[in-house]
Amino acid sequence: MNKLKIEFRQNLGNTAFDINVELPAQGITAIFGRSGAGKTTLINAVAGLTQLDSGRIEINHRILFCQQAGINIPTRQRRIGYVFQESRLFPHYRVKGNLLYGAPESDNDYFNQIVDLLELRMLLDRFPIELSGGEKQRVAIGRALLTKPDILLMDEPLASLDLPRKREVLPFLEHLANNVNIPILYVTHSLNEIIRLADHIVVVDQGKVVTTGSIEQVWASNAMRPWQSFAGQSSLFEAKLIEQIEEYALSGLELAEGVMLWVQKVEEQLQSNVRLQVRANDVSINLDKPERSSIRNVLPAEIVELQTQSHGSHRQSVSVKLKLAPDCYLWATITAWAREDLGLEIGMKVYAQIKGVSVTQRDIALSH
Numbered sequence: 001m002n003k004l005k006i007e008f009r010q011n012l013g014n015t016a017f018d019i020n021v022e023l024p025a026q027g028i029t030a031i032f033g034r035s036g037a038g039k040t041t042l043i044n045a046v047a048g049l050t051q052l053d054s055g056r057i058e059i060n061h062r063i064l065f066c067q068q069a070g071i072n073i074p075t076r077q078r079r080i081g082y083v084f085q086e087s088r089l090f091p092h093y094r095v096k097g098n099l100l101y102g103a104p105e106s107d108n109d110y111f112n113q114i115v116d117l118l119e120l121r122m123l124l125d126r127f128p129i130e131l132s133g134g135e136k137q138r139v140a141i142g143r144a145l146l147t148k149p150d151i152l153l154m155d156e157p158l159a160s161l162d163l164p165r166k167r168e169v170l171p172f173l174e175h176l177a178n179n180v181n182i183p184i185l186y187v188t189h190s191l192n193e194i195i196r197l198a199d200h201i202v203v204v205d206q207g208k209v210v211t212t213g214s215i216e217q218v219w220a221s222n223a224m225r226p227w228q229s230f231a232g233q234s235s236l237f238e239a240k241l242i243e244q245i246e247e248y249a250l251s252g253l254e255l256a257e258g259v260m261l262w263v264q265k266v267e268e269q270l271q272s273n274v275r276l277q278v279r280a281n282d283v284s285i286n287l288d289k290p291e292r293s294s295i296r297n298v299l300p301a302e303i304v305e306l307q308t309q310s311h312g313s314h315r316q317s318v319s320v321k322l323k324l325a326p327d328c329y330l331w332a333t334i335t336a337w338a339r340e341d342l343g344l345e346i347g348m349k350v351y352a353q354i355k356g357v358s359v360t361q362r363d364i365a366l367s368h
Contacts, residue, residue, distance in 0.1 A: 201214075306319070306320055
């Protein structure tokens with residue numbers, strides 16, 4: 001099976017790096033963590049921009065670096081596409097010239113595919129000074145892809161853009177995961193970008209991998225708690241569209257075997273994959289199954305974790321982790337009063353009422 005393997009130990013600056021991670025060879029993997037955690041250093045090691053003393057870096061069985069075997073492929077030969085925070089376009093080249101810079105050979109079909117994917121055709125004769133920030137980043141992404149890389153590295157590509165330009169570029173980044181058959185390592189500080197884009201996530205802290213896994217697994221783990229306030233806590237699910245009720249404009253989405261949620265109609269084919277976000281504040285807990293309720297989503301669950309948080313003035317909230325099925329978890333936020341009144345304890349069987357579900361705005365593929 002094709003994989004991306006990154007392994008190295010090294011002191012760089014004030015950080016002692018100890019990285020050993022194996023990542024999927026397709027889709028977007030978010031590299032996430034605090035400022036100075038080592039995110040950019042990690043992808044620079046893959047690119048060969050960080051000189052390593054020991055370790056091994058391998059993409060799809062092609063070794064880029066191996067100290068033991070004496071292999072260290074130069075950056076220009078690693079077949080790496082790199083998109084920086086700034087577009088770094090050549091001001092004296094038109095868009096077409098920028099796109100073709102560094103392309104290994106003439107391939108009109110592939111050129112047209114990338115131009116159409118990123119909707120650049122109307123921009124080909126313009127100079128960079130005539131482009132918006134979002135358009136410049138799309139050109140930078142296109143230029144990186146036209147080098148036909150084995151992997152695409154993106155170092156906070158939206159960080160320099162204002163909100164309207166970020167919204168302009170995000171849909172194109174979403175297209176990449178489903179239309180470009182190479183791994184994409186995406187460094188970001190933005191939880192929203194992770195939700196919208198990532199299939200996999202690596203959380204880095206002080207040069208070490210804290211956790212890694214699918215976005216749903218890591219999002220539900222304690223590693224993400226520092227970035228999610230109790231008010232902003234949520235659960236992510238990759239669900240499958242299995243039923244449509246045209247009369248009520250509702251869609252049935254399967255989270256796991258035997259676990260289904262109803263949402264406002266999703267305009268996709270049956271068996272499509274859909275990402276859902278459920279905010280913990282939209283989940284309430286019942287000891288008995290509610291009868292004759294207007295809330296359609298009521299799921300049996302088991303309490304597997306309880307966390308209490310103080311908010312000052314003696315006000316407390318309780319975060320409740322609920323198991324819906326094997327490897328399928330839902331967070332709820334309730335008051336300490338509610339926990340005490342209901343006598344909630346780990347291991348109890350309860351019912352979760354879900355008042356709101358958000359379908360994230362990302363490309364939906366029939367197989368993911």
